[in-house]
Amino acid sequence: MRGDDEICGSLFSYIDLEDRVRVDHPLRPIREIANAALAALSSDFAALYSDLGRPSIPPEKLLRAMLLQAFYSVRSERQLMERIEFDLLFRWFVGIGIDDPVWDHSSFTKNRDRLLDGDIAVKFLATVLSQPQVKRLLSSEHFSVDGTLIQAWASMKSFRPKQPGNDDGRGGGRNAPTDFRGQKRSNETHRSTTDPDARLYRKGPGMEARLCFIGHGLMENRSGLIVDARLTRVSGHAERLAALDMVQHVADRPRAVTLGADRGYDAADFVEELRTMNVRPHVAQNVSGRRSAIDKRTTRHPGYADSQRIRKRIEEAFGWIKAVAGLRQTKFRGLAKVDWAFTFATAAYNLVRVPKLIEAAT
Numbered sequence: 001m002r003g004d005d006e007i008c009g010s011l012f013s014y015i016d017l018e019d020r021v022r023v024d025h026p027l028r029p030i031r032e033i034a035n036a037a038l039a040a041l042s043s044d045f046a047a048l049y050s051d052l053g054r055p056s057i058p059p060e061k062l063l064r065a066m067l068l069q070a071f072y073s074v075r076s077e078r079q080l081m082e083r084i085e086f087d088l089l090f091r092w093f094v095g096i097g098i099d100d101p102v103w104d105h106s107s108f109t110k111n112r113d114r115l116l117d118g119d120i121a122v123k124f125l126a127t128v129l130s131q132p133q134v135k136r137l138l139s140s141e142h143f144s145v146d147g148t149l150i151q152a153w154a155s156m157k158s159f160r161p162k163q164p165g166n167d168d169g170r171g172g173g174r175n176a177p178t179d180f181r182g183q184k185r186s187n188e189t190h191r192s193t194t195d196p197d198a199r200l201y202r203k204g205p206g207m208e209a210r211l212c213f214i215g216h217g218l219m220e221n222r223s224g225l226i227v228d229a230r231l232t233r234v235s236g237h238a239e240r241l242a243a244l245d246m247v248q249h250v251a252d253r254p255r256a257v258t259l260g261a262d263r264g265y266d267a268a269d270f271v272e273e274l275r276t277m278n279v280r281p282h283v284a285q286n287v288s289g290r291r292s293a294i295d296k297r298t299t300r301h302p303g304y305a306d307s308q309r310i311r312k313r314i315e316e317a318f319g320w321i322k323a324v325a326g327l328r329q330t331k332f333r334g335l336a337k338v339d340w341a342f343t344f345a346t347a348a349y350n351l352v353r354v355p356k357l358i359e360a361a362t
Helices: 027-040 042-048 059-071 077-086 088-094 106-117 120-129 238-247 268-276 302-323 335-361
Strands: 142-151 159-161 190-192 199-202 209-220 226-233 257-261 279-283
Touching (some): 027 059, 027 088, 027 335, 042 106, 042 120, 059 088, 059 120, 106 120, 120 226, 120 335, 142 238, 209 238, 226 238, 226 335, 238 268, 257 302, 268 279, 302 335
Parallel strands (some): 257 279
Antiparallel strands (some): 159 190, 199 209
């Protein structure tokens, strides 16, 4: 018998949202760890808000909503609020009741500068890793480092000469046709008018140059979690400088630590600097028409081969951050905001992986 197509115009529910989410849902352990980390940051949140005026949207709810945006690849904050409006799972995770109104999407823009000034993304990443059930998964001896390009929210047409009066022969209009053939453009003579912090960079020979940033990650080898992340302007030395900055926070211990990296880090000054920091440079050898800075005193150890095998797992984190969390091309402008988004996406990646690691360890 065919059922009647009755359209229900209202929803009356006397069941708690907690009971509507199945017990084995993957978001349950993620929400538990995220809530513990946010509770630990309560004093940091309090310092960012005034005691006067009307209450704002709680920063904990804003951050939980941003986690959902990364988990489910929601492309915009406007679409995120539409999803929270009708999705009971999203309401449960954020902490909004069935009958409670959702806030406007502009609340993210109004509060982003406040969260940026408080360096909340870095603190949230560190707090997630400091949770007791997560800290047990981490070792303090073996790490890997790498970088990935994050395409800027700026077109090549915005890359214009720094000197006024030279417009490269462009016509008027908002999106006028432009021919760049035969023109020499570089970061020394040109700058993007859309995002001045973005730099023109070519990933390799024969590849196109793009306006981008470079994100850096330090991975702990045992669990594959990212323990430190940052984003910088692109340059030939950006990856090695960021690696030295990140590894010095984990190298301050009596016993030497290892650092795996690809052959782009095979530079004599970088390797020597690591050794002065009591870090064993498990860097892939680059022997393409040159002499490698890594010799047999490093490669003869079995641990070197293990580091070279495990270090490639950091590409899994970068792939998730760019494909799932939507940072293949950032939607923010300015180094500070893109850095915040990259670090927060790294924390979201760790939250996705942690429940499975805890279950495997028990």
